[in-house]
Amino acid sequence: MTEPSRNRPVRSFVATTVVAAVLLVAAACSSDDPVDFKDGDRSDSVDGTLGRDFAEATLQPEKPLAAAQLTAAAAIVRKRASSGGLPVKSVRVRDDTLVVRVSSTKFGADTKQRLAAIVGTGQLTVRSVSSVTPLLPTDAGPGSGTTPTGGSECADPSVSRADSAGSEVVACDDKLKEKYVLAPAVITGADVAGAEAKAPEATGLGWTVMVKWTNKGQNAFTQLTSEAAGGRLPTNRIAIVCDGRVLVAASVQSAIPGEAMISGTYTEADARLLAGTIDGGVLPTGFRIASYTEGQLGAGIEGGSSRPGPTVTG
Known part of the structure; x- marks a missing residue:
């Protein structure tokens, strides 16, 4: 993999996010404050302040995997959960599945939805936005059993969809607020060198997400944002897409020759x-x-396993 870019200025681009449709103006972050991704466990203690309420989920692969693939997948799920703030106790390989133990105290009823959001394949692309269609509030939502007026692309967002990097795609956001026509990808997950959530005191804004690119990815991102900044809505927006669903559709204020700061x-x-x-x-x-x-921990949630496998623990 190409070495990540360094010592380049950080500029912001403003996101229409999965949690809000309001565009906020973001100040630039100083290049004297570099962002280094730390691949560690950011989850809290599951036996301390978060209480002892747990959930156990069995994850079924969409196609059969060899033992080594399951073990590697367990490590990736553990990393994703940790980075996403899910307080995971363990991820185990059991009878050709993954079994995840997670505290449900922190997110309550949303724990299952947050877990479902991180177990897709993870095919990431970055694309320019060609057009946007607002969706009506009456569109069917996830789990309704009906197809929303946005079409099949706006069905259950927890289901992975094909995302061919070299082709134009149609995709929707998680909240079913907008449907997008997106140009072929110029960046994929292989071009990401790291991503990290930053607290408000670090940026002067609310919570933001900093994304670092490899050298190849940085060149492509700078070119992409330069082209987007010269357009008008909606073509001044770029989208980050994962497994066929839009994570972020952000407006770009100027070309970004360094790390991206996503605010919302x-x-x-x-x-x-x-x-x-x-x-x-x-x-x-x-x-x-x-x-x-x-x-609850100690109340029979452990379950049995006739054929336990490797465990990735915190």
Whole structure:
């Protein structure tokens, strides 16, 4: 992989995010404050302040995987969960599936949805926006069992979709607010050198997400943002797409010759989830949640395994 770019200025681009459709003006971040991605566990103690309520999810791969692939997938899921702020205790290989133990105290009923959001294949692309169609508030939402008026592209956003980098695609955001026609990708996940959520005191804004690129990715991103900055809505926007769903559709104020700062109305949890998704790596196949059980530590949630496998723990 090409070495990541260094010592380049950081500029911002403003996001229409999965949590807000309001565009905010963001100040530039000084290049004297470099952002280095730290690949560590950012989750809190699951046995301390978060209480002892747990959920156990069995993740079923969309296609059969060899033992080595399952072990590698367990490590990627663990990293994504950690980066996204999900307090995971362990990810185990069990009978050709992955079994994830996570505290449900922090996110409550949203724990399952947040877990589902990180177990897609992770095919990441960055594309320019060709057109945008607002969706009606009456469109069917995830899990409704009906197809929204936006079409099949706006069905359940937790389902992975094909995202061919060399082709134009049609995709929707998680909240089903907009449907996008997107140009062929110029950047893929291989061009990402790191991503990290930054607290408000670090940027002077709310929670933001900083993205670093490889040298190849930086050149492509600078060119992409230069072209977008010269347009008008919606062609002055670029989209970050994962498994066929739009994570961010951001307006660009000027060419960005360095790291990207994505700003919006993010909470800490949302910023960490976005950063973890962008820098989560690619799974050998997507996973679905085959079972999800809630309980308390020591109250029978452990379950049995006739054929336990490797464990990735915190």
